Amino acid sequence: MNQSSGEIVDEILSVACLVGASDIHFNPVSDEFSVLFRLHGRLLQASEAEPSLPQTVSKAAVQRLKVLAKLNLGEQRKPQDGQLVMKLADGTCDLRINVMPTVQGERLAARITSRHALSDSIASLGMTEQQQEQVQTVLHEQSGLIVVAGKIGSGKSTTMHAMLRQKSKEGASVLSIEDPVERYEDSFAQIQVDERQGFTFSACLRSALRQDPDVLMVGEIRDEITAAIAVRAGMIGHLIMTSLHADHPALVISRLLDFGIRPHFIETALRLIIWQRLRPIYCESCGGKGCSKCHQLGVLGRQAEFQVMTKQALQTLFFGMQMHAESVPTGGRDEGFGPIYGEAETTRYGVFSERFERPFTSRN
Numbered sequence: 001m002n003q004s005s006g007e008i009v010d011e012i013l014s015v016a017c018l019v020g021a022s023d024i025h026f027n028p029v030s031d032e033f034s035v036l037f038r039l040h041g042r043l044l045q046a047s048e049a050e051p052s053l054p055q056t057v058s059k060a061a062v063q064r065l066k067v068l069a070k071l072n073l074g075e076q077r078k079p080q081d082g083q084l085v086m087k088l089a090d091g092t093c094d095l096r097i098n099v100m101p102t103v104q105g106e107r108l109a110a111r112i113t114s115r116h117a118l119s120d121s122i123a124s125l126g127m128t129e130q131q132q133e134q135v136q137t138v139l140h141e142q143s144g145l146i147v148v149a150g151k152i153g154s155g156k157s158t159t160m161h162a163m164l165r166q167k168s169k170e171g172a173s174v175l176s177i178e179d180p181v182e183r184y185e186d187s188f189a190q191i192q193v194d195e196r197q198g199f200t201f202s203a204c205l206r207s208a209l210r211q212d213p214d215v216l217m218v219g220e221i222r223d224e225i226t227a228a229i230a231v232r233a234g235m236i237g238h239l240i241m242t243s244l245h246a247d248h249p250a251l252v253i254s255r256l257l258d259f260g261i262r263p264h265f266i267e268t269a270l271r272l273i274i275w276q277r278l279r280p281i282y283c284e285s286c287g288g289k290g291c292s293k294c295h296q297l298g299v300l301g302r303q304a305e306f307q308v309m310t311k312q313a314l315q316t317l318f319f320g321m322q323m324h325a326e327s328v329p330t331g332g333r334d335e336g337f338g339p340i341y342g343e344a345e346t347t348r349y350g351v352f353s354e355r356f357e358r359p360f361t362s363r364n
């Protein structure tokens with residue numbers, strides 16, 4: 001068991017990617033580091049996920065990570081950020097590294113931002129065939145606004161990147177504005193927002209439009225100006241893609257209204273809402289109780305599932321919102337909105353128990 005620090009790091013990263021951890025923490029404990037994985041939202045010792053992994057690693061292992069992420073080894077007093085790509089047996093995974101000085105020593109957190117395996121095309125995201133057809137139809141239009149919505153960490157970027165890659169392969173001029181750029185792409189240009197330099201989302205968006213893109217992704221709408229430019233661009237010959245944090249598809253419309261966009265403009269520009277969430281894949285061997293196959297977690301990973309709303313469903317949504325203008329959902333209220341989504345294609349909602357899904361299940 002005399003592994004080099006390099007071998008230990010490689011193994012920790014490989015195991016983390018294989019078991020589906022979202023983050024790896026290297027916490028300084030006296031002269032060593034305890035290794036923790038965040039797996040399906042829970043933080044646990046790496047050695048719990050995989051008993052052969054050491055409970056602690058040496059400083060040399062953390063130094064190796066800093067080297068791989070091209071960080072300044074000599075700098076130990078300031079936080080540093082970096083990225084690295086890890087090669088695995090069945091693909092690669094991208095990691096974002098942050099090193100933070102603490103009084104106990106440098107603490108290193110690695111976020112696994114994406115894994116490149118099969119899930120690189122729209123077909124492999126987990127949509128039904130009908131949903132894929134709906135998305136493809138809108139993707140082949142010349143203009144319009146596509147909003148991918150969901151909670152933080154629900155895989156919105158993965159969905160948007162899959163659409164952008166496809167458009168790029170089809171010969172479209174594609175640009176994306178992101179903050180941060182988490183996954184580097186070969187097939188289209190990515191612009192990193194830099195607020196401190198005044199290169200805000202809205203400034204990037206204005207410039208990017210002068211680059212004559214067919215498809216432009218605005219990673220996220222955070223302010224009124226960006227929202228206004230994006231919606232307008234979607235009305236005049238660009239396909240604009242963006243994401244919004246929304247617990248529910250109807251909240252997409254209210255977010256856009258909150259940004260001061262006039263309902264008529266939203267109605268004209270908005271072509272597609274893709275709302276998604278991640279659902280746990282329960283271990284079949286133990287039925288979710290926990291066994292050696294699932295590292296005692298009861299789950300093997302997570303899978304995205306989607307609700308896709310195109311023209312007709314959106315019109316119904318608008319109509320419903322006008323009818324219920326008094327109760328436009330804000331802050332997570334959904335009273336009076338249930339039946340509206342009957343028009344939308346939904347998938348496998350029966351497994352959900354959260355309050356927002358109830359209107360769907362009651363209709364199925």
Ligand SMILES: [Zn+2]
Pocket residue numbers: 283284285286287288289290291292293294295296298299
């Ligand atoms: Zn199991």
